Amino acid sequence: MGSCALRSCASRTEVDENNTTEKTFHRLPKNADRCQLWVKFVNRGEWTPTRSSVICSKHFSEESFDRTSKCYVNLKLNDVPTIHLNQEESPPSTIKY
Numbered sequence: 542m543g544s545c546a547l548r549s550c551a552s553r554t555e556v557d558e559n560n561t562t563e564k565t566f567h568r569l570p571k572n573a574d575r576c577q578l579w580v581k582f583v584n585r586g587e588w589t590p591t592r593s594s595v596i597c598s599k600h601f602s603e604e605s606f607d608r609t610s611k612c613y614v615n616l617k618l619n620d621v622p623t624i625h626l627n628q629e630e631s632p633p634s635t636i637k638y
């Protein structure tokens with residue numbers, strides 16, 4: 542069992558009895574190009590994902606999920622995580638006044 546790759550995220554793969562919201566964990570894509578996008582999102586510097594690295598569903602927009610299966614939740618192909626829970630970990634953005 543592991544936990545979400547994002548340091549700011551407290552999600553664990555263990556079942557949280559107090560949290561009944563559907564939370565799923567998604568392995569990094571095998572495709573190297575897409576995997577890079579995920580690594581960039583995780584923003585851990587020299588972090589190299591392992592085969593057991595996962596990112597939880599909190600970081601994906603609802604449109605990223607394929608819920609056609611009742612047994613498990615799939616990510617749609619080509620989708621990348623976009624939602625940072627902690628603003629401090631967001632990539633610096635240019636604010637124009």
Ligand SMILES: [Zn+2]
Pocket residue numbers: 545546547550551552596597598599600
């Ligand atoms: Zn997470």
